[in-house]
Amino acid sequence: MNKKIIILIVVVAIIAVGGFGFWFMSSNSNKSVKKTNNTNEKSKVNTNNETSNGKVAIIYFSATGTTRKVADLIENATGGDSIEIEPKYEYTDADLDYNKNNSRANKEQNDSKARPEIQNNIETDSYDVIYLGYPIWWGDVPKIILTFLDTNDLSGKKVIPFCTSGSSSISESLDTLKNYNKDINWIDGKRFSSETTQDEINDWVNNINN
Numbered sequence: 001m002n003k004k005i006i007i008l009i010v011v012v013a014i015i016a017v018g019g020f021g022f023w024f025m026s027s028n029s030n031k032s033v034k035k036t037n038n039t040n041e042k043s044k045v046n047t048n049n050e051t052s053n054g055k056v057a058i059i060y061f062s063a064t065g066t067t068r069k070v071a072d073l074i075e076n077a078t079g080g081d082s083i084e085i086e087p088k089y090e091y092t093d094a095d096l097d098y099n100k101n102n103s104r105a106n107k108e109q110n111d112s113k114a115r116p117e118i119q120n121n122i123e124t125d126s127y128d129v130i131y132l133g134y135p136i137w138w139g140d141v142p143k144i145i146l147t148f149l150d151t152n153d154l155s156g157k158k159v160i161p162f163c164t165s166g167s168s169s170i171s172e173s174l175d176t177l178k179n180y181n182k183d184i185n186w187i188d189g190k191r192f193s194s195e196t197t198q199d200e201i202n203d204w205v206n207n208i209n210n
């Protein structure tokens, strides 16, 4: 075979092998760039789910379901974990009869030392932001909310009270909470009616976070 032809074949082979190598290297490096981007996107989504303020829980007591409904709407709006404060002894209709002086709820509200027991273990350590919900009883927080504060260290956490009521405002209960534990970063909360909509809750949550 002619010497020139042999040299030509060798040169073409070198170019072909080199070209394949270059394509292989660059396609793999593209893959790793894409992978890195995907990872970043994922962590962004996670951060958003937890909101930029940290991990969120909605912790609430509800005797007849109204506050639970609002808690569900806050869960939808925040993507936080919803946890119900379950009384060890459930409140019966008779217990909740505010027309009777000696009903259980009335007696508890009149007794500064009453701390109704909670049935479930509530883990709060992993949360940075807690929406704390309750019905208004005689203008104030039901005493079981104070039991919850006694049994969970929320120092330094951002806690946002919310309540439902027939008509009373949240203000007296906010004073009670702020005075009860001064180590908590209390955010002024809001009273909601039984007719509250998802849009109303979304607006409220967005305003708190801005």
Ligand SMILES: Cc1cc2nc3c(=O)[nH]c(=O)nc-3n(C[C@H](O)[C@H](O)[C@H](O)COP(=O)(O)O)c2cc1C
Residues within 6 Å of the ligand: 061, 062, 063, 064, 065, 066, 067, 068, 096, 097, 098, 105, 106, 134, 135, 136, 137, 138, 139, 140, 164, 165, 166, 167, 168, 169
């Ligand atoms: C013992 C008791 C006391 C109440 N006191 C008040 C009150 O002072 N002002 C008010 O507007 N509603 C009062 N209510 C009505 C509740 O706040 C209201 O029905 C609330 O939405 C119930 O929430 P829940 O279904 O989550 O328990 C009282 C209810 C009970 C059982």
